[in-house]
Amino acid sequence: MIHNLLHTIRERCEQNKISLTPVLLIASVADQRLIVLHKKIEWSFSEEQKIIISTSRFGVGQESGSEKTPLGLHRIAEKFGDDLPAGMVFKGRKVIGTVENEPDAAIAHRILWLEGLEPGLNRGGEVDTYARYVYIHGVGNESTLGKPASRGCLHMSASDLIPFYNQIPIGTLIWVTKSRLDQTN
8 A cells, every 4th residue: 555655755756866854745636635654764654644635626737827736756845824823814925814804715824835856747847836836725615625626736624734734844745646545656
């Protein structure tokens, strides 16, 4: 199950000369779930948490302007929302209101900005995840969680996102796959 997926991630890390981080995130588009793994030793992990997410309603894809969820190896590049109360609404990574006043807010609670780590796949040119402003973030209307509904980002509920945000450091690796978590790649 997850062992085969970890083998694929390890190969990509080695190909791109990327060091493993103490926490590894895996987001499955097929399952609409994100798992949080803590490294025990080398490439041995314990699963700490499984979180319901929502990925793009347009499917998976790398291209700028596609509004699709990008695949491959990424890292958390920046975080926005330290010490803010839940319910803040963001635009351009700045607080502009609250979900109480904007219940259908597109970006709420916290932001973790993703950066692609694989040149030509999700880094550089027209496939650059960071330049596409792809985040892990909350939304005002959480009824869409568990099914594809975003415009490329990974959505989480406020109750999952805020503790997740507080425990996940900048630099943490995240693998985004279209496969199920119990399959091989």
